[in-house]
Amino acid sequence: MADPFLYNTGERSQYGCLGHEVQIEHIKAYVCRPSFFTDKAVIVAHDIFGWLFPDIRYIVDLIAGHGYITICPDFFKGTDPWKTTDHWADFADWMKTHDPMKVDKEADVVLKYLKEQCGAKKIGIVGFSWGGMAVHHLMLKNPQLTAGVSLYGIIRDSEERYNLLNPTFFIFGEKDHTISYDQITLLEEKLKQYCKVAYKIKVYPGQVHGFAQLKPEDMKPEDKPYIEEARKDMIDWIKTFI
DSSP, X not given: OOOTTOOOOOOOOOOOXXXXXXXXXXXXXXXXXXXXXXXXXXXXXXXXXXXXXXXXXXXXXXXXXXXXXXXXXXXTTTSOOOOTTSOGGGHHHHHHTSOTTOOHHHHHHHHHHHXXXXXXXXXXXXXXXXXXXXHHHHHHHOTTEEEEEEEXXXXXXXXXXXXXXXXXXXXXXXXXXXXXXXXXXXXXXXXHHHOOSOXXXXXXXXXXXXXXXXXXXXXXXXXXXXXXXXXXXXXXXXXXXX
């Protein structure tokens, strides 16, 4: 059986990161700041490939380039991320020790750092796949997060997953075989019923799981317009609410 979380990771070049690594209490993090002072910040929740993955650092740098202190903490707390050489049969066991709904302590540590060390007053969160699930969870639990963007990651096994605390944008690929159209439809129906804050759901034609975080050299020409559209939509949501 193919790994449903695995997208084509391409031949990774050594991405020349623009930011730097820091130690915040019990976790490490990658931080990139814009060239000017700002009191606005964005936390990036990585996917199963972890905080060192070049694609996620590229996204951190991209968001920082739009004027936000941007940070990607190691939500796995030093444990091994999923690797492309790992076997899908072991994935359920791996997830037991990498639960995207058990990120509250790390989120609080990073929020404290951003407020006390970086002077941030408005903080949002963006997450991809595993990180998208973490975003969905945190937007239900943590009112300190002004807005969230969940890219192809949702909580599926709780009836109390629709009463979002602050504006949240859900991005999906049409051909994502980890999230069915029925699940997206159910999410939309339930948010309409229970959600009292702004939300948005958008599906991008022909796109697979992981499409929005590819670096330019890994993009297929036919997918590039949708990747760029998703990123612009993500940034626009951040700019609207943060």
